[in-house]
Amino acid sequence: MQKTLSVLLVATLTLSACNSWRNSRVNPTNWFGSSTPAPVNTSPDAADALVPKQSSGTGLFAKKEDEDTSILIATIDELRIDPTPTGAIIYSAGTAVRQGAYNAHLRLVDSEENRRNGILEFMFRVNYPKYSTQQGTVQSRMVSDAATVSLQDLEGIRLVRVVGQQNALESRRR
Template structure:
């Protein structure tokens, strides 16, 4: 043990005394030079999404054409409720469809400059109906509801939330 320890100390002292190690190619700290400034290539302004792959239409094996929107506004809006959450609000709406079988209910935002100027957030309550004719049925059997989460950033400056249907619209003002 004493021989190996003394041999190790002698080897370390010999190596540290060797001044040429610092400039040697065997020294890993010399493998790359020091950093230097380099010119930066700037991307054109219109290529803001350069890393997002471009969509190619109809090229993939399983690609389908986009379906046209066949939804229509719901017949009547029955309820509009806005529930506050820690991250914003939930806009809840329920309505009565014209006939049974309404599906794919959704609140679709309506964007217009007039609404933005007046602090109005407007949604159209849209549903799809089956292609085959269905019975009208009772009012309770035609009830449909949907909700959408709205962030605090989207609610900034909003004074009125409106949900529009085919026959009526409901509004809720901010207190």
């Protein structure tokens, strides 16, 4: 009986001490105050505060820019333009020369002649591994990519062309 009473007394005293712990400076939840509004810094430099500044690339530890080793895909097999509410998705599929093609991308050809004639031209480029690979079947060499184009970029465009090594596919606006 005496043991039970002493345990109950110690538990009661410990529990009553919790109230002072809540307001104590030792309590980690009290280390910072409540949030308050702060003024917004709207300087033009603040927008890119977390983006590292581009260096000129002349320093001792400057990283060289990667060389573009991509080449045109062998043949273009499919060109499809799917309209979206904000523009269009230009989808293209092609067959690579050998297996292992990666990093396929449609690269926009920006020229004054194309703009004047209303042509949106893409070059279908891929990278190949440095080691030799088998040619394989046509299905194993198929590569595809897509590019999104806004309505603003499509304004005045009458022809979309995707160019490969051996051929090019075009789609005209109706």
